[in-house]
Amino acid sequence: MSAEVHVAPSADAPLVWIEVAIRGGAAADPFGLEGLHRHAALLARRGAGGRDRAAFDDALDRMGAAIDVGVGRDSTTMSAVTLTRNLDDVVALCADVLAAPGFAEVEHERLRRETPQVLDEIRDDDGSLVTRWFDRECAPGHAYGRTSLGTEASLPRLELALARETWRREVVPDNLVIGVAGDVDEARARSIAARLTERLATGPAPTPPEVGGSDPTAGRRVVLVDKAERTQAQLRLGHLGPRFGDPDTAALVLLETGFGGMFSSRLMQEIRVRRGWSYGAGCVLRRSRGRHWLEIWMATGIDVAGDAVKTTLELYADVAARGLDAEETALARSYVVGSMPFHNATARQRMQLAVRDAVYGLPAGYTAGLPAHVAELGPTDVARAAARWLRPDAVVTVAVATAATARVALEGAGAGPVSVVAHDGY
Amino acid sequence: MLAAPDGLVLEAESRIGRALVARRWRLANGLGVIVVVDRAAPIVSYQTWYRVGSRHEQPGKTGLAHLFEHLMFAQTETLAPGEFDRVVERTGGESNAATWVDWTQYRLSLPAAELALAVRLESERMSRLLLTAATVEPERDVVTNERRERVEDDVDGWLDEQLMSIAFDVHPYRWPTIGWMADIRSVTLDDIRAFYRSWYAPNNATLVVAGDVDELALLAMVRDAYGALPAVELPPGPTTVEPPQTAERVKRARRPIASDRVLCGWKVVGQGHPDWAALELLTTLLAGSPSSRLHRRLVIELELASSVDVQLTPFRDPSLLRVAVTCARGHRAEESLAEIDRVIGELADGGADDAEVQKAKNLTETDFWSALVDVDGKAEALGHHETALGDFRTLGELAERLAAVTAADLRRVVREYLVPRTRTVIVAEPDGSEPADGDGGDGDGDGDGDDDADGDGDDDADGDGDDGGHRGDQG
Numbered sequence: 072m073s074a075e076v077h078v079a080p081s082a083d084a085p086l087v088w089i090e091v092a093i094r095g096g097a098a099a100d101p102f103g104l105e106g107l108h109r110h111a112a113l114l115a116r117r118g119a120g121g122r123d124r125a126a127f128d129d130a131l132d133r134m135g136a137a138i139d140v141g142v143g144r145d146s147t148t149m150s151a152v153t154l155t156r157n158l159d160d161v162v163a164l165c166a167d168v169l170a171a172p173g174f175a176e177v178e179h180e181r182l183r184r185e186t187p188q189v190l191d192e193i194r195d196d197d198g199s200l201v202t203r204w205f206d207r208e209c210a211p212g213h214a215y216g217r218t219s220l221g222t223e224a225s226l227p228r229l230e231l232a233l234a235r236e237t238w239r240r241e242v243v244p245d246n247l248v249i250g251v252a253g254d255v256d257e258a259r260a261r262s263i264a265a266r267l268t269e270r271l272a273t274g275p276a277p278t279p280p281e282v283g284g285s286d287p288t289a290g291r292r293v294v295l296v297d298k299a300e301r302t303q304a305q306l307r308l309g310h311l312g313p314r315f316g317d318p319d320t321a322a323l324v325l326l327e328t329g330f331g332g333m334f335s336s337r338l339m340q341e342i343r344v345r346r347g348w349s350y351g352a353g354c355v356l357r358r359s360r361g362r363h364w365l366e367i368w369m370a371t372g373i374d375v376a377g378d379a380v381k382t383t384l385e386l387y388a389d390v391a392a393r394g395l396d397a398e399e400t401a402l403a404r405s406y407v408v409g410s411m412p413f414h415n416a417t418a419r420q421r422m423q424l425a426v427r428d429a430v431y432g433l434p435a436g437y438t439a440g441l442p443a444h445v446a447e448l449g450p451t452d453v454a455r456a457a458a459r460w461l462r463p464d465a466v467v468t469v470a471v472a473t474a475a476t477a478r479v480a481l482e483g484a485g486a487g488p489v490s491v492v493a494h495d496g497y
Numbered sequence: 498m499l500a501a502p503d504g505l506v507l508e509a510e511s512r513i514g515r516a517l518v519a520r521r522w523r524l525a526n527g528l529g530v531i532v533v534v535d536r537a538a539p540i541v542s543y544q545t546w547y548r549v550g551s552r553h554e555q556p557g558k559t560g561l562a563h564l565f566e567h568l569m570f571a572q573t574e575t576l577a578p579g580e581f582d583r584v585v586e587r588t589g590g591e592s593n594a595a596t597w598v599d600w601t602q603y604r605l606s607l608p609a610a611e612l613a614l615a616v617r618l619e620s621e622r623m624s625r626l627l628l629t630a631a632t633v634e635p636e637r638d639v640v641t642n643e644r645r646e647r648v649e650d651d652v653d654g655w656l657d658e659q660l661m662s663i664a665f666d667v668h669p670y671r672w673p674t675i676g677w678m679a680d681i682r683s684v685t686l687d688d689i690r691a692f693y694r695s696w697y698a699p700n701n702a703t704l705v706v707a708g709d710v711d712e713l714a715l716l717a718m719v720r721d722a723y724g725a726l727p728a729v730e731l732p733p734g735p736t737t738v739e740p741p742q743t744a745e746r747v748k749r750a751r752r753p754i755a756s757d758r759v760l761c762g763w764k765v766v767g768q769g770h771p772d773w774a775a776l777e778l779l780t781t782l783l784a785g786s787p788s789s790r791l792h793r794r795l796v797i798e799l800e801l802a803s804s805v806d807v808q809l810t811p812f813r814d815p816s817l818l819r820v821a822v823t824c825a826r827g828h829r830a831e832e833s834l835a836e837i838d839r840v841i842g843e844l845a846d847g848g849a850d851d852a853e854v855q856k857a858k859n860l861t862e863t864d865f866w867s868a869l870v871d872v873d874g875k876a877e878a879l880g881h882h883e884t885a886l887g888d889f890r891t892l893g894e895l896a897e898r899l900a901a902v903t904a905a906d907l908r909r910v911v912r913e914y915l916v917p918r919t920r921t922v923i924v925a926e927p928d929g930s931e932p933a934d935g936d937g938g939d940g941d942g943d944g945d946g947d948d949d950a951d952g953d954g955d956d957d958a959d960g961d962g963d964d965g966g967h968r969g970d971q972g
Contacts, residue, residue, distance in 0.1 A: 083537055084514060084866040124797070128788040133852070135859025137786070154863055181800070188803035188825055191755035197650055299753040299928065302649045303642070334582040334592070344579065347638025350646055370646050402587055409589015409608055416538035417871050495755075 074247035077425035078260040081418035087253040092146040097219035106221020111234035112140040120167030155254040170270035179231040205307035205469040246276035248429040252422035282361025287465035291487030297474035298494035304376035304472035312365035321444035322456035329395040329403035377480030391461035394454030511890040527700025533707040541708030542872040543615035546880040549696040552669040560676015563596040571632040574625040600884040609709035620722035656760040664921035668739040700728035705880040707872040757824035762817030764919040774898035775906040781857040848908035
């Protein structure tokens with residue numbers, strides 16, 4: 072076996088995008104070592120191929136190119152963009168990151184000092200903060216609840232040798248998905264993929280982490296993340312849902328769209344248009360390799376936060392019991408089918424869709440082909456999937472708000488018992 | 498050269514991207530139409546740019562342009578409430594809008610086969626919008642929630658709002674695009690109707706259409722749908738000239754944050770000025786990449802900050818070159834400000850060498866092409882240049898202007914613009930922290946703990962002026 076390669080040529084602009092997904096990601100961080108994959112990836116980018124961090128950055132920036140690394144739930148990703156005229160030199164730098172990262176002690180120590188500050192920035196931003204807490208609380212113990220950034224407790228435990236070993240073990244050709252898009256032809260793209268992997272050690276791809284999870288248990292609850300001086304409550308409601316790629320996915324995409332995926336959807340109409348409670352409101356079925364969240368989002372004034380949660384839970388119970396009506400289903404179906412050209416309009420989008428499908432373990436073309444399945448579904452299919460997967464009795468609500476003003480309202484929302492936590496407690 | 502259809506005049510054309518051409522046509526009523534035929538995908542971006550933004554508002558009625566933008570999705574003579582979005586979404590398309598200081602923009606992204614729908618919807622609401630209390634009041638609540646989310650509860654939005662309101666004394670850029678909360682709550686239905694009648698007319702708009710379209714067929718549709726709309730006598734635009742700033746301005750305040758935040762801005766020229774290209778390269782050189790001077794000094798070498806960002810706000814009138822810093826744990830704003838001064842001093846004294854200038858040019862070139870990859874990006878870039886600068890061809894000229902910048906130009910603009918007397922500094926300090934300046938006050942000198950220097954309750958959400966649209970997308 073070797074790396075899986077996806078190519079999407081386009082001569083529209085003198086740019087080439089490269090994406091290398093390394094299967095694993097934050098879900099593969101060991102318990103107690105949250106943040107390990109991020110730490111390893113950032114270190115790999117900070118000096119490689121015999122260049123220290125400054126020399127590496129100078130070489131890359133001189134060409135007007137960029138190489139970024141990021142950690143998702145299911146993969147670590149290295150992404151690059153370059154002007155076509157500098158492609159060969161940028162590929163060489165990308166290959167250095169993969170095959171010959173420096174993992175310098177000085178950068179390891181610097182990163183250990185930096186990461187807690189990123190945590191501070193998340194705490195300063197209510198939207199990021201509510202997501203961090205919701206991920207933790209939605210399905211305790213689930214691998215996707217593990218923070219990719221790490222925690223105050225886990226960060227000091229991230230050792231350099233562990234990061235280096237993680238990179239060495241996971242960056243093997245069999246564990247990579249490579250995408251190349253833009254101003255290249257198929258043959259050149261494949262030669263780029265070959266150059267990216269030719270110096271890598273061969274070995275078996277690591278066993279991917281378990282990302283199943285059991286069905287949610289009955290009982291609603293609220294986690295109120297107490298932060299001072301809030302005028303709003305940032306809200307997330309949800310529970311563990313199915314895997315993207317489950318046989319019910321097409322029906323649930325239809326439900327997601329009709330309930331909270333369009334401006335005309337039920338949530339947006341009831342929460343924003345009719346009541347003016349929030350600038351936006353919607354729901355999302357998180358796309359991942361394993362079972363992930365069904366999640367509702369909005370941000371309301373604190374004075375209406377309780378009413379908004381109560382109304383949302385009623386709407387959710389209704390859609391769980393009855394699905395969408397015929398008109399909603401028709402609109403959502405038409406939207407999903409018609410919107411696909413916007414998701415794969417550019418070469419880069421087509422490449423990224425293909426890479427994502429591969430990382431999720433889906434058949435080639437799965438996402439692009441989903442609208443064809445959606446087109447065949449009706450209200451009965453949606454209702455059946457809703458009955459199977461939606462659990463209004465098990466909704467977890469997370470609110471970032473000032474507890475002194477929000478607690479009473481949330482206690483009366485019918486969302487279950489309220490526990491208050493400090494905003495910087497995680 | 499295409500032959501002009503009846504009723505339209507071809508005014509200008511320019512290359513965009515590697516192989517595409519943008520043409521500007523005009524109807525007799527003044528409506529401009531810029532078309533880029535791009536057959537890369539079976540979609541079309543149909544954008545309507547109005548030459549009205551928050552700079553055209555009056556004190557006491559701030560936020561009107563933005564609130565009005567929300568109402569453009571509500572109801573028309575032939576579209577019931579909610580129908581606009583339903584008919585767009587039925588095609589798989591999206592609609593959104595944005596308001597900024599110099600313009601308001603409405604965008605429809607539709608399958609190419611639905612081009613006629615775009616023409617019908619946008620021509621309808623250009624002249625036949627229904628404005629009633631029933632549509633205004635819920636949307637007013639939505640906008641107040643938008644403001645809470647983007648400003649009151651967001652430290653970056655708060656910093657931006659403070660910077661603009663303190664840096665500008667008289668120019669309308671001093672108030673926020675989203676408007677002061679008190680104004681959002683008090684604007685009347687009559688104000689809204691008057692605003693619509695005054696500014697929403699074919700002679701104050703440009704259509705920008707990019708995508709898989711037949712240009713002549715499109716132009717015929719546009720002529721048929723818009724041709725009968727009357728031009729109006731537009732109100733005089735604002736002519737206020739901001740007087741030169743003669744001394745540095747500093748404000749400090751406490752916020753519920755983890756570490757000090759700094760946002761400072763120097764007065765610089767508007768986007769159409771010849772010095773703009775050199776200033777744009779300067780922002781890249783300062784913080785546009787991992788090896789840039791401020792990033793390397795503040796974040797990597799001295800670890801004074803966890804992030805630094807530099808932006809040149811692309812306004813029509815003189816605006817700001819802004820530096821935003823999030824201080825590292827245990828470090829104060831003063832340390833970062835001192836280091837920023839040092840880096841600027843080095844640039845003013847020694848300048849940058851040719852290699853560093855070329856690096857900035859290469860990075861800017863990558864950004865330039867990246868912004869034009871899809872049809873929305875192409876339409877947006879053309880629409881902004883046409884509306885804010887008066888001619889879409891300035892987009893193509895920008896590449897030439899950037900290429901012509903020299904190391905001497907960079908040194909000159911640093912010396913000319915990045916001087917202390919034109920700078921405004923806003924510092925947010927964590928609640929409960931030791932005061933760095935010894936007074937521990939809220940910075941506006943009145944000791945009341947609020948953040949409102951001029952007492953009018955003013956604000957600008959994210960400093961890019963763009964309020965982000967009417968849909969409330971997130972998640």
